[in-house]
Amino acid sequence: xxxxxLSLLVLSLxxxxxxxxxxxxxxxxxxxxxxYSADPSAHVFDGKLYVYPSHDLDAxxxxxxxxxxxxxxxxxxxxxxxSLEATDLGEILNVNQIPWAExxxxxxxxxxxxxxxxxxxxxxxxTGIFRIGVATASTPQGPFIAEPSPIEGAVSIxxxxxxxxxGTAYMYFGGIxxxxxxxWESGSYVSEDIYxxxxxxxxxxxxxxxxxxxxxxxxxxxxxxxxxxxxxxxTAGDNERRFFExxxxxxxxxxxxxxxxxGDTHNIAYATGTxxxxxxxxxxxxxxxxxxWTNHHSIVEFNGQWYLFFHDSELSxxxxxxRNVKVTPLEHLPDGSIxxxxxxxxxxxxx
Numbered sequence: 001x002x003x004x005x006l007s008l009l010v011l012s013l014x015x016x017x018x019x020x021x022x023x024x025x026x027x028x029x030x031x032x033x034x035x036y037s038a039d040p041s042a043h044v045f046d047g048k049l050y051v052y053p054s055h056d057l058d059a060x061x062x063x064x065x066x067x068x069x070x071x072x073x074x075x076x077x078x079x080x081x082x083s084l085e086a087t088d089l090g091e092i093l094n095v096n097q098i099p100w101a102e103x104x105x106x107x108x109x110x111x112x113x114x115x116x117x118x119x120x121x122x123x124x125x126x127t128g129i130f131r132i133g134v135a136t137a138s139t140p141q142g143p144f145i146a147e148p149s150p151i152e153g154a155v156s157i158x159x160x161x162x163x164x165x166x167g168t169a170y171m172y173f174g175g176i177x178x179x180x181x182x183x184w185e186s187g188s189y190v191s192e193d194i195y196x197x198x199x200x201x202x203x204x205x206x207x208x209x210x211x212x213x214x215x216x217x218x219x220x221x222x223x224x225x226x227x228x229x230x231x232x233x234x235t236a237g238d239n240e241r242r243f244f245e246x247x248x249x250x251x252x253x254x255x256x257x258x259x260x261x262x263g264d265t266h267n268i269a270y271a272t273g274t275x276x277x278x279x280x281x282x283x284x285x286x287x288x289x290x291x292x293w294t295n296h297h298s299i300v301e302f303n304g305q306w307y308l309f310f311h312d313s314e315l316s317x318x319x320x321x322x323r324n325v326k327v328t329p330l331e332h333l334p335d336g337s338i339x340x341x342x343x344x345x346x347x348x349x350x351x
Contacts, residue, residue, distance in 0.1 A: 028343050030315055030324040031086050032078060038323035039107030039296040040309040045140040049080040049302045051309060052110045056322050067178030069321045072105045077141050092142035093135055099148045102126050107296050111161040118214050119144045120159040129189060130180050132159045132173060134215055153217050156181040162249040169210040170276050172224060175245030176203055198237025205247045225279035226271050239265045241282050246296040252332055259286055261295050268297050270338060288342045293320045299330060306330040
C-alpha cells in the first residue's frame, strides 16, 4: 500500500466564519501523488471514506478535440483517513476484464445497496461508442467483477449514482463534445455532432431511476432540466452556466444539489431543486477554473464536514491529460447556497 499525506490549506483565507459569496482562496496540495489521477468519486462506506478516481496515463496518443489522449485503462481505489491521508488499495478493474469495452475508462462512480458495492464506469466499445457499464464486489475495495454487457440505455460518459434517503437510486450521466451526448439527441446514435443554436435550450444531462438490483434502468432515460432564475432552460450559448459534463448530486436537508462542469469555461457550477428528478435552478459557481483544461468533482460529508474533491494538472506542470486529485472543505451557507472556492495553484510551490 502506498501512502501520500495531504498538506491541506497551507495558505488559506477560507474559514467557516466567512459567510459571504466571495470566493475563498486556498493553497491546496495534491492528495494523490503516486500516480496521475482525476475525476474523483468520493463516498463514505461503513464509516470510511473512499475515493474512486480515473487513472491518467501518458499513453502517447495524440491530443484531439475528442479527448483521445485521455487513454485511461484501469481504476484504483483510495481510502482516505480522518487525517486526510490517501492509501492506495490497488487496482480494482482493468479494461482487459470488461468483456464489452475496448478503451478509454473515463470518470467512474460507486454506490452500495443491500450489502453489495457497485462500480459504474464509461468506456468505448469496439465501434467507438461510449457506453456505461457496472461491476460489483462484496467490499468497497473490490476487486470488482464487470457485467458482461453495458447497461441498456446508459450512453455517453460520467455516470453519477445517487441513492436517496428512501433507498431509491438514480443515475445521472452524459457529456458533450468528446463525451458524445450530442450524438444521442434523436434517441439513437448518429455519427455526426449536432448541436442546438446558441439561443436554443442547451443539451441537458440524462437521468434514469435504477432497478432494485442497481444493474439496470427501471425506465427510459430523460433530460435533467437545468433552468435559470426565471424558469427558462439554460441555452446552448450560455457557456458560463450550461451543462458540459461531470454530473454530481448530493442532498442537504430537503434540497437536492445538482453540480457539474461547464467545460470550455472551466467552472464547477451548481443548481438546486426539491426532487432528485429536477428541475434544478442554477445558483452559481462552486469552484472557479483550475490549472488544466478539464475539471471533475464530487461532494461528500465525512465526520460532520463537507468536502469538495476535484482535480487539476499541478503535478504534470499543466499537461491536460496528466492530472492529480485534490480536496478542500466545502461550506454550505445558512441560505442554502455554497461558498465559491478559488483554488489558487502555484506549481513552483509543489512539495
